[in-house]
Amino acid sequence: MLRVDVSKRLGDFSIEASFASEGRVTGLFGASGAGKTSLINMIAGLLRPDRGVIAIDDETLDDTNARTHVAVHRRRIGYVFQDARLFPHLDVRQNLDYGRRMNGLAEDGAQRTRVTDLLDIGNLLDRRPGRLSGGERQRVALGRALLSQPRLLLLDEPLGSLDDERKEEILPYLVRLRDEAGIPMVYVSHDAAEMRQLATQIVMLQRGRITAFGGAEVLPTALARA
């Protein structure tokens, strides 16, 4: 269970958000500029809330009253960025291995094979990120986050920088990930169709405030039916 109750001022924009989600995939839905990225950056620990609490299960990650702030690298929260952010000086294999090394986890060939099979990236292992397509890069970024064995996976518009064809290429992997990896996810998107396909619980965000919370029924349907 993920519990978020925070407020944060960023210039003349402010975020006030409070929700608790049990869902396998919590969808953060809203137009660009609604504060989605700031909100998951707070969950990741990249941004510090001005006030409030962030907790996973019964572990508190942020609590401004108790002056608790767990550092990013100690949160065990995976993050797939819109722009992949693969390390350009490492090949795919080393990128995938990075989280395991940094967390001091034992080498687990079976786990790596499972993830590379799930994402179909086994044939890319010796390549440098500079030689990958956008879709391949995003799949490797997913695998890299998964292999750090996070307890929560944040995905910030992972399809946002891809064209429609590439989106169709990645979406099935995300569905498989949801159904097979067993890691709760927070999925950020402004695309209602993506949300409908992936999210089990939806948090609707508008100008820094939560305007709706619930199942797929809170998504705007007019466009989809038109």
Next chain:
Amino acid sequence: MEWTAILLSLRVATVATLVATPLGIAVAWLLARREFWGKSVADAAIHLPLVLPPVVTGYLLLLTFGRRGAVGAWLADHLGIVFAFRWTGAALACGIMSFPLLVRPIRLSIEAVDRRLEQAAGTLGAAPWRVFLTVTLPLALPGVLAGMVLGFAKAIGEFGATITFVSNIPGETQTISSAIYSLIQTPDGDAAALRLVVVSIVIAMAALVASEWFARRALRRLHGN
């Protein structure tokens, strides 16, 4: 005399560069990535040797690190380290004189490293110092090598601060530059001075070619495949 001076210069410049590099990386990182009180003063202090007359820097070194200088006396009494009129003093002078040239390219290359990659490394469980060692430093490597080569070239050619601080003692503190200076003032020294001039040019050229080669290799490693 000529070989002694050449070997001494190489030793002085190598030691100066190797000792200054880790320090230079630390300073460059602080200037590139941290905000702290007095940062602009620190930045100016590092660049001071570049704009001060070298004689002034040498004299300040003599006052500070000389046998009776505040730091020099303490180091000599407690650690047995003596800089005055020793080759180690020449290395210290060269290190300080070349420090701004060493730091600048490193700082620029650290500033150029995409901070979003550092954030990504953090989310994968890397503590800040490991982020630095596994992401920032490897990506800034071309700048580090460029800084080292520039610093080395400057250290090899340093004259004013060195001769002021540690004088011009053959076999101990007489580098290529001070040897040329002595030879020019000696009757019949011209031929030997010219040979040293040629050696200086060769070393400087080799350093430039090496830096170019390192930078290209590093770039290919970073952005190619």
